[in-house]
Amino acid sequence: MDTSDTWQETDGALVREFEFASFPDAIAFVQRLAEVAEAENHHPDIAIRYRRVTVRWTTHSAGGVTERDHELAARTSQLA
Amino acid sequence: MDTSDTWQETDGALVREFEFASFPDAIAFVQRLAEVAEAENHHPDIAIRYRRVTVRWTTHSAGGVTERDHELAARTSQLA
Numbered sequence: 001m002d003t004s005d006t007w008q009e010t011d012g013a014l015v016r017e018f019e020f021a022s023f024p025d026a027i028a029f030v031q032r033l034a035e036v037a038e039a040e041n042h043h044p045d046i047a048i049r050y051r052r053v054t055v056r057w058t059t060h061s062a063g064g065v066t067e068r069d070h071e072l073a074a075r076t077s078q079l080a
Numbered sequence: 081m082d083t084s085d086t087w088q089e090t091d092g093a094l095v096r097e098f099e100f101a102s103f104p105d106a107i108a109f110v111q112r113l114a115e116v117a118e119a120e121n122h123h124p125d126i127a128i129r130y131r132r133v134t135v136r137w138t139t140h141s142a143g144g145v146t147e148r149d150h151e152l153a154a155r156t157s158q159l160a
Contacts, residue, residue, distance in 0.1 A: 046128040
């Protein structure tokens with residue numbers, strides 16, 4: 001379930017807000033996302049606001065969005 | 081482990097940043113915090129930025145910080 005439906009490129013990052021049915025569902029998503037992030041050694045910024053989770057992918061060393069961010073954004077969508 | 085060492089009251093919320101040794105440690109803290117939040121039916125805003133987690137307690141219905149926020153902030157510190 002998601003609110004913004006697509007990733008937006010904002011301030012040098014790919015950003016999307018996901019909305020879940022419950023707070024535990026939102027946290028379970030964060031857990032899945034964290035496992036992928038750690039396995040890939042690439043960590044998005046994550047903001048949790050009750051049932052809504054905003055994910056922000058960027059590559060600090062590149063100063064913006066890379067192909068890898070696009071790939072991981074797509075994987076993030078599949079996790080939601 | 082924490083960075084700011086105390087809770088700051090900012091914009092009608094109790095805010096504190098915690099820093100952990102690793103990203104998995106940060107996520108494990110979020111998991112513990114989420115369990116308390118769900119059990120108490122009071123949910124803080126949580127921002128994860130690699131090994132740093134910012135927690136923000138406020139009571140929207142009261143328009144600011146309540147005694148309950150102070151209690152849950154103290155419990156949050158114990159979880160870190």
